[in-house]
Amino acid sequence: MIEYLVFAAVFGLLLLGLHRKVIARVQMRPGPPVWQEILHALKFSFKSTWVPKTASATLYVGVVLVGIGIWSAALFVVLAGESILILFAIYMLHKVVEHGFGLSSGSPYGKFGGVRSVISAASEIPLFVTIAAIYLFTESLLLSDITAYQAVHGPFLLIAPPVAIAMYLVILSKLPYGPFSIVESKELVSGYKTEHFGVWRAGISVIDGLKTFVLLFAFVALFIGAVPFWAALVLMTIVLVSLSFVCAVSPMLSPFDSVTIQGLITGVMLAYAGYLWWVMP
Amino acid sequence: MKRTTITYGLAASAIVIAAASGLLAAALIPLWAAETAIVIAFPALVIFLGLWWRAPGGEEDIPFIGY
Numbered sequence: 265m266i267e268y269l270v271f272a273a274v275f276g277l278l279l280l281g282l283h284r285k286v287i288a289r290v291q292m293r294p295g296p297p298v299w300q301e302i303l304h305a306l307k308f309s310f311k312s313t314w315v316p317k318t319a320s321a322t323l324y325v326g327v328v329l330v331g332i333g334i335w336s337a338a339l340f341v342v343l344a345g346e347s348i349l350i351l352f353a354i355y356m357l358h359k360v361v362e363h364g365f366g367l368s369s370g371s372p373y374g375k376f377g378g379v380r381s382v383i384s385a386a387s388e389i390p391l392f393v394t395i396a397a398i399y400l401f402t403e404s405l406l407l408s409d410i411t412a413y414q415a416v417h418g419p420f421l422l423i424a425p426p427v428a429i430a431m432y433l434v435i436l437s438k439l440p441y442g443p444f445s446i447v448e449s450k451e452l453v454s455g456y457k458t459e460h461f462g463v464w465r466a467g468i469s470v471i472d473g474l475k476t477f478v479l480l481f482a483f484v485a486l487f488i489g490a491v492p493f494w495a496a497l498v499l500m501t502i503v504l505v506s507l508s509f510v511c512a513v514s515p516m517l518s519p520f521d522s523v524t525i526q527g528l529i530t531g532v533m534l535a536y537a538g539y540l541w542w543v544m545p
Numbered sequence: 546m547k548r549t550t551i552t553y554g555l556a557a558s559a560i561v562i563a564a565a566s567g568l569l570a571a572a573l574i575p576l577w578a579a580e581t582a583i584v585i586a587f588p589a590l591v592i593f594l595g596l597w598w599r600a601p602g603g604e605e606d607i608p609f610i611g612y
Contacts, residue, residue: 265565265566265569265579265580265583266562266566266583266587269583269587308595309594309595309598309599310598310599311599312599313595313596313599325592328588328592329588329589329592330588331588332587332588332591332592333584333585333587333588336583336584336587336588337580337584340580340584344576462595462599463592463595463596463599464592466591466595467588467591467592467595470591
Protein backbone atom coordinates (compact mmCIF):
# COMPACT_ATOMS: atom_id res chain seq x y z
CA MET A 265 0.00 0.00 0.00
CA ILE A 266 2.99 2.27 0.40
CA GLU A 267 3.16 2.17 -3.41
CA TYR A 268 -0.26 3.91 -3.58
CA LEU A 269 1.03 6.72 -1.35
CA VAL A 270 4.24 7.16 -3.32
CA PHE A 271 2.37 7.10 -6.64
CA ALA A 272 -0.26 9.59 -5.43
CA ALA A 273 2.38 11.99 -4.07
CA VAL A 274 4.47 11.85 -7.26
CA PHE A 275 1.46 12.11 -9.61
CA GLY A 276 0.03 14.95 -7.51
CA LEU A 277 3.34 16.83 -7.75
CA LEU A 278 3.38 16.18 -11.49
CA LEU A 279 -0.11 17.70 -11.73
CA LEU A 280 1.07 20.75 -9.78
CA GLY A 281 4.00 21.07 -12.21
CA LEU A 282 1.54 20.86 -15.11
CA HIS A 283 -0.56 23.52 -13.35
CA ARG A 284 2.42 25.91 -13.34
CA LYS A 285 3.26 25.05 -16.96
CA VAL A 286 -0.30 25.71 -18.23
CA ILE A 287 -0.53 29.01 -16.34
CA ALA A 288 2.82 30.08 -17.82
CA ARG A 289 1.88 29.16 -21.39
CA VAL A 290 -1.48 30.98 -21.14
CA GLN A 291 0.46 34.03 -19.94
CA MET A 292 2.93 33.70 -22.89
CA ARG A 293 5.83 32.58 -20.66
CA PRO A 294 7.88 29.40 -21.17
CA GLY A 295 7.30 28.26 -17.57
CA PRO A 296 9.15 25.58 -15.60
CA PRO A 297 9.36 21.94 -16.73
CA VAL A 298 6.37 19.81 -15.77
CA TRP A 299 8.44 17.78 -13.27
CA GLN A 300 9.67 20.94 -11.49
CA GLU A 301 7.61 20.26 -8.32
CA ILE A 302 9.09 16.77 -8.00
CA LEU A 303 12.59 18.28 -8.35
CA HIS A 304 11.66 20.85 -5.68
CA ALA A 305 10.65 18.12 -3.26
CA LEU A 306 13.92 16.25 -3.84
CA LYS A 307 15.98 19.46 -3.64
CA PHE A 308 14.43 20.49 -0.31
CA SER A 309 14.99 17.04 1.16
CA PHE A 310 18.77 17.41 0.59
CA LYS A 311 19.06 20.87 2.15
CA SER A 312 20.43 21.83 5.56
CA THR A 313 17.64 21.62 8.09
CA TRP A 314 17.09 22.89 11.62
CA VAL A 315 14.36 24.44 13.74
CA PRO A 316 14.42 28.26 14.04
CA LYS A 317 15.07 29.71 17.51
CA THR A 318 11.73 31.51 17.49
CA ALA A 319 9.74 28.38 16.66
CA SER A 320 7.65 26.15 18.89
CA ALA A 321 9.67 23.03 18.01
CA THR A 322 6.94 20.46 18.75
CA LEU A 323 4.27 22.22 16.70
CA TYR A 324 6.77 23.22 14.00
CA VAL A 325 7.73 19.59 13.31
CA GLY A 326 4.43 18.01 14.38
CA VAL A 327 2.27 19.77 11.78
CA VAL A 328 4.42 18.32 8.97
CA LEU A 329 3.85 14.80 10.30
CA VAL A 330 0.13 15.43 10.88
CA GLY A 331 -0.25 16.94 7.40
CA ILE A 332 1.28 13.91 5.65
CA GLY A 333 -0.70 11.58 7.93
CA ILE A 334 -4.13 13.10 7.27
CA TRP A 335 -3.75 13.13 3.48
CA SER A 336 -2.42 9.54 3.56
CA ALA A 337 -5.58 8.62 5.47
CA ALA A 338 -7.69 10.59 2.97
CA LEU A 339 -6.17 8.64 0.08
CA PHE A 340 -7.06 5.32 1.72
CA VAL A 341 -10.62 6.57 2.42
CA VAL A 342 -11.12 7.51 -1.24
CA LEU A 343 -9.57 4.31 -2.61
CA ALA A 344 -11.69 2.16 -0.28
CA GLY A 345 -14.92 3.98 -1.29
CA GLU A 346 -15.61 4.98 2.31
CA SER A 347 -17.75 7.88 3.59
CA ILE A 348 -17.14 11.30 2.05
CA LEU A 349 -17.92 12.70 5.49
CA ILE A 350 -14.58 11.26 6.69
CA LEU A 351 -12.87 12.70 3.62
CA PHE A 352 -14.22 16.16 4.27
CA ALA A 353 -13.47 15.94 8.00
CA ILE A 354 -9.86 15.35 6.95
CA TYR A 355 -10.15 18.32 4.61
CA MET A 356 -11.19 20.45 7.58
CA LEU A 357 -8.23 19.14 9.59
CA HIS A 358 -5.97 20.51 6.86
CA LYS A 359 -7.17 23.96 7.88
CA VAL A 360 -5.81 23.30 11.37
CA VAL A 361 -2.53 22.11 9.84
CA GLU A 362 -2.21 25.30 7.75
CA HIS A 363 -2.89 27.39 10.84
CA GLY A 364 -0.31 25.36 12.80
CA PHE A 365 2.29 25.87 10.08
CA GLY A 366 1.72 29.60 10.17
CA LEU A 367 1.80 30.08 13.93
CA SER A 368 4.58 27.64 14.85
CA SER A 369 7.60 29.39 13.30
CA GLY A 370 7.41 32.81 14.95
CA SER A 371 7.72 34.55 11.58
CA PRO A 372 5.13 37.29 10.86
CA TYR A 373 4.79 36.10 7.25
CA GLY A 374 3.86 32.61 8.38
CA LYS A 375 1.57 34.06 11.03
CA PHE A 376 -0.33 36.18 8.51
CA GLY A 377 -0.63 33.10 6.27
CA GLY A 378 -2.08 31.16 9.20
CA VAL A 379 -4.53 33.94 10.04
CA ARG A 380 -5.63 34.14 6.39
CA SER A 381 -6.14 30.39 6.47
CA VAL A 382 -8.64 30.88 9.29
CA ILE A 383 -10.54 33.74 7.64
CA SER A 384 -10.75 31.79 4.39
CA ALA A 385 -12.70 29.05 6.17
CA ALA A 386 -15.64 30.38 4.14
CA SER A 387 -14.24 28.34 1.24
CA GLU A 388 -15.03 25.13 3.12
CA ILE A 389 -18.73 25.82 3.64
CA PRO A 390 -19.74 24.91 0.05
CA LEU A 391 -18.31 21.47 0.88
CA PHE A 392 -21.05 20.87 3.45
CA VAL A 393 -23.68 21.95 0.94
CA THR A 394 -22.11 19.58 -1.61
CA ILE A 395 -22.38 16.72 0.89
CA ALA A 396 -25.98 17.63 1.77
CA ALA A 397 -27.06 17.90 -1.87
CA ILE A 398 -25.47 14.56 -2.79
CA TYR A 399 -27.16 12.92 0.21
CA LEU A 400 -30.57 14.16 -0.99
CA PHE A 401 -30.11 12.05 -4.12
CA THR A 402 -28.27 8.98 -2.84
CA GLU A 403 -29.41 8.78 0.82
CA SER A 404 -25.89 7.54 1.56
CA LEU A 405 -22.53 9.20 2.00
CA LEU A 406 -20.45 6.15 1.12
CA LEU A 407 -18.38 6.88 -1.97
CA SER A 408 -19.08 3.33 -3.19
CA ASP A 409 -22.87 3.99 -2.96
CA ILE A 410 -22.50 7.34 -4.72
CA THR A 411 -20.61 5.79 -7.65
CA ALA A 412 -23.19 2.95 -7.77
CA TYR A 413 -25.99 5.58 -7.95
CA GLN A 414 -24.23 7.27 -10.86
CA ALA A 415 -23.85 3.95 -12.67
CA VAL A 416 -27.66 3.76 -12.78
CA HIS A 417 -28.73 7.42 -13.07
CA GLY A 418 -25.77 9.05 -14.84
CA PRO A 419 -23.00 11.32 -13.55
CA PHE A 420 -23.77 13.96 -10.92
CA LEU A 421 -22.01 16.45 -13.19
CA LEU A 422 -25.17 16.31 -15.34
CA ILE A 423 -27.74 15.59 -12.60
CA ALA A 424 -26.71 18.46 -10.29
CA PRO A 425 -24.21 20.76 -12.03
CA PRO A 426 -24.26 23.49 -9.33
CA VAL A 427 -23.00 20.96 -6.78
CA ALA A 428 -20.11 20.04 -9.08
CA ILE A 429 -19.33 23.74 -9.58
CA ALA A 430 -19.24 24.25 -5.79
CA MET A 431 -16.76 21.39 -5.35
CA TYR A 432 -14.77 22.73 -8.32
CA LEU A 433 -14.47 26.09 -6.55
CA VAL A 434 -13.40 24.37 -3.35
CA ILE A 435 -10.54 22.68 -5.24
CA LEU A 436 -9.73 25.99 -6.94
CA SER A 437 -9.40 27.65 -3.54
CA LYS A 438 -6.81 25.03 -2.54
CA LEU A 439 -4.64 25.35 -5.65
CA PRO A 440 -1.64 27.68 -5.73
CA TYR A 441 -1.67 30.82 -7.94
CA GLY A 442 -5.48 30.94 -8.00
CA PRO A 443 -7.86 33.81 -7.24
CA PHE A 444 -8.50 32.46 -3.72
CA SER A 445 -4.88 31.47 -2.88
CA ILE A 446 -4.57 34.16 -0.23
CA VAL A 447 -2.85 31.90 2.31
CA GLU A 448 0.39 31.74 0.33
CA SER A 449 0.26 34.92 -1.73
CA LYS A 450 3.50 36.62 -2.69
CA GLU A 451 3.14 39.67 -0.41
CA LEU A 452 3.57 37.13 2.43
CA VAL A 453 6.63 35.53 0.71
CA SER A 454 5.19 31.98 0.82
CA GLY A 455 2.49 32.57 3.44
CA TYR A 456 2.16 29.84 6.05
CA LYS A 457 5.02 27.88 4.42
CA THR A 458 7.56 30.70 4.62
CA GLU A 459 9.70 29.49 7.54
CA HIS A 460 9.45 25.76 6.85
CA PHE A 461 12.61 25.01 4.87
CA GLY A 462 14.77 22.00 4.01
CA VAL A 463 13.29 18.63 4.98
CA TRP A 464 10.19 20.29 6.48
CA ARG A 465 9.44 21.93 3.10
CA ALA A 466 9.99 18.57 1.35
CA GLY A 467 7.30 17.25 3.72
CA ILE A 468 5.00 20.08 2.65
CA SER A 469 5.61 19.08 -0.99
CA VAL A 470 4.49 15.53 -0.16
CA ILE A 471 1.37 16.99 1.55
CA ASP A 472 0.61 19.14 -1.52
CA GLY A 473 1.08 16.19 -3.89
CA LEU A 474 -1.21 13.91 -1.87
CA LYS A 475 -3.80 16.68 -1.37
CA THR A 476 -3.98 17.50 -5.08
CA PHE A 477 -4.32 13.83 -6.01
CA VAL A 478 -6.99 13.09 -3.40
CA LEU A 479 -9.16 16.14 -4.16
CA LEU A 480 -9.10 15.59 -7.93
CA PHE A 481 -9.67 11.84 -7.57
CA ALA A 482 -12.60 12.52 -5.23
CA PHE A 483 -14.04 15.04 -7.72
CA VAL A 484 -13.94 12.46 -10.53
CA ALA A 485 -15.49 9.75 -8.33
CA LEU A 486 -18.20 12.08 -6.95
CA PHE A 487 -19.27 13.75 -10.17
CA ILE A 488 -18.35 11.38 -13.01
CA GLY A 489 -18.55 8.01 -11.27
CA ALA A 490 -16.56 4.80 -11.27
CA VAL A 491 -14.16 4.70 -14.23
CA PRO A 492 -11.01 2.62 -14.86
CA PHE A 493 -8.00 3.94 -12.97
CA TRP A 494 -6.20 5.15 -16.11
CA ALA A 495 -9.35 7.01 -17.20
CA ALA A 496 -9.58 8.61 -13.74
CA LEU A 497 -6.00 9.86 -14.14
CA VAL A 498 -6.85 11.34 -17.57
CA LEU A 499 -10.02 13.00 -16.22
CA MET A 500 -8.12 14.37 -13.21
CA THR A 501 -5.57 15.90 -15.59
CA ILE A 502 -8.35 17.49 -17.70
CA VAL A 503 -10.02 18.95 -14.59
CA LEU A 504 -6.68 20.31 -13.41
CA VAL A 505 -5.89 21.93 -16.77
CA SER A 506 -9.28 23.67 -16.71
CA LEU A 507 -8.49 24.93 -13.19
CA SER A 508 -5.10 26.14 -14.42
CA PHE A 509 -6.82 28.20 -17.14
CA VAL A 510 -9.01 29.83 -14.48
CA CYS A 511 -5.93 30.60 -12.37
CA ALA A 512 -4.04 31.98 -15.38
CA VAL A 513 -6.68 34.51 -16.38
CA SER A 514 -7.91 35.66 -12.97
CA PRO A 515 -6.02 37.94 -10.57
CA MET A 516 -5.54 36.98 -6.94
CA LEU A 517 -8.27 38.61 -4.89
CA SER A 518 -7.65 40.59 -1.75
CA PRO A 519 -8.39 38.53 1.38
CA PHE A 520 -11.72 40.21 2.12
CA ASP A 521 -12.90 40.05 -1.50
CA SER A 522 -11.94 36.38 -1.56
CA VAL A 523 -13.99 35.66 1.57
CA THR A 524 -16.93 37.75 0.28
CA ILE A 525 -17.09 35.85 -3.02
CA GLN A 526 -16.78 32.49 -1.27
CA GLY A 527 -19.57 33.58 1.08
CA LEU A 528 -21.78 34.51 -1.88
CA ILE A 529 -21.11 31.12 -3.50
CA THR A 530 -22.10 29.47 -0.24
CA GLY A 531 -25.35 31.48 -0.19
CA VAL A 532 -26.20 30.39 -3.74
CA MET A 533 -25.39 26.77 -2.90
CA LEU A 534 -27.56 26.88 0.22
CA ALA A 535 -30.44 28.21 -1.89
CA TYR A 536 -29.88 25.40 -4.41
CA ALA A 537 -29.78 22.75 -1.67
CA GLY A 538 -32.97 24.23 -0.21
CA TYR A 539 -34.60 24.07 -3.64
CA LEU A 540 -33.55 20.42 -4.03
CA TRP A 541 -34.90 19.58 -0.57
CA TRP A 542 -38.21 21.28 -1.51
CA VAL A 543 -38.70 19.53 -4.87
CA MET A 544 -37.28 16.09 -4.02
CA PRO A 545 -39.92 13.47 -3.21
CA MET B 546 19.14 15.32 16.15
CA LYS B 547 21.92 12.72 16.26
CA ARG B 548 22.62 10.64 13.16
CA THR B 549 22.14 7.41 15.15
CA THR B 550 18.70 8.51 16.34
CA ILE B 551 17.70 9.39 12.79
CA THR B 552 18.91 6.01 11.50
CA TYR B 553 16.90 4.20 14.19
CA GLY B 554 13.81 6.29 13.37
CA LEU B 555 14.17 5.59 9.66
CA ALA B 556 14.63 1.86 10.27
CA ALA B 557 11.69 1.69 12.70
CA SER B 558 9.26 3.43 10.32
CA ALA B 559 10.42 1.27 7.37
CA ILE B 560 9.99 -1.90 9.47
CA VAL B 561 6.46 -0.88 10.54
CA ILE B 562 5.43 -0.28 6.90
CA ALA B 563 7.04 -3.53 5.67
CA ALA B 564 5.47 -5.51 8.54
CA ALA B 565 2.00 -4.02 7.94
CA SER B 566 2.21 -4.76 4.21
CA GLY B 567 3.50 -8.29 4.83
CA LEU B 568 0.92 -9.13 7.50
CA LEU B 569 -1.88 -7.81 5.27
CA ALA B 570 -0.64 -9.87 2.33
CA ALA B 571 -0.62 -12.94 4.59
CA ALA B 572 -4.19 -12.05 5.72
CA LEU B 573 -3.06 -11.93 9.37
CA ILE B 574 -4.38 -8.40 9.99
CA PRO B 575 -7.41 -6.57 8.54
CA LEU B 576 -7.06 -3.80 5.93
CA TRP B 577 -7.92 -1.00 8.36
CA ALA B 578 -5.16 -2.09 10.76
CA ALA B 579 -2.55 -2.11 7.99
CA GLU B 580 -3.75 1.29 6.75
CA THR B 581 -3.61 2.76 10.27
CA ALA B 582 -0.04 1.52 10.75
CA ILE B 583 1.02 2.98 7.40
CA VAL B 584 -0.74 6.31 8.01
CA ILE B 585 1.27 6.64 11.26
CA ALA B 586 4.61 5.37 9.89
CA PHE B 587 4.65 7.00 6.43
CA PRO B 588 5.04 10.62 7.64
CA ALA B 589 7.89 9.52 9.93
CA LEU B 590 9.52 7.68 7.03
CA VAL B 591 9.38 10.79 4.80
CA ILE B 592 10.89 13.08 7.45
CA PHE B 593 13.53 10.63 8.72
CA LEU B 594 14.57 9.83 5.13
CA GLY B 595 15.06 13.54 4.44
CA LEU B 596 16.95 14.07 7.71
CA TRP B 597 19.10 11.02 6.99
CA TRP B 598 20.43 12.23 3.62
CA ARG B 599 20.26 15.99 4.24
CA ALA B 600 23.23 18.33 4.00
CA PRO B 601 25.01 19.05 7.32
CA GLY B 602 22.77 21.16 9.58
CA GLY B 603 23.69 24.75 10.50
CA GLU B 604 23.22 26.83 13.64
CA GLU B 605 19.74 27.76 14.79
CA ASP B 606 18.80 31.26 13.70
CA ILE B 607 16.08 33.84 14.15
CA PRO B 608 13.86 34.43 11.09
CA PHE B 609 13.09 37.93 9.91
CA ILE B 610 10.52 39.21 12.40
CA GLY B 611 9.95 42.73 11.08
CA TYR B 612 11.69 46.11 11.18
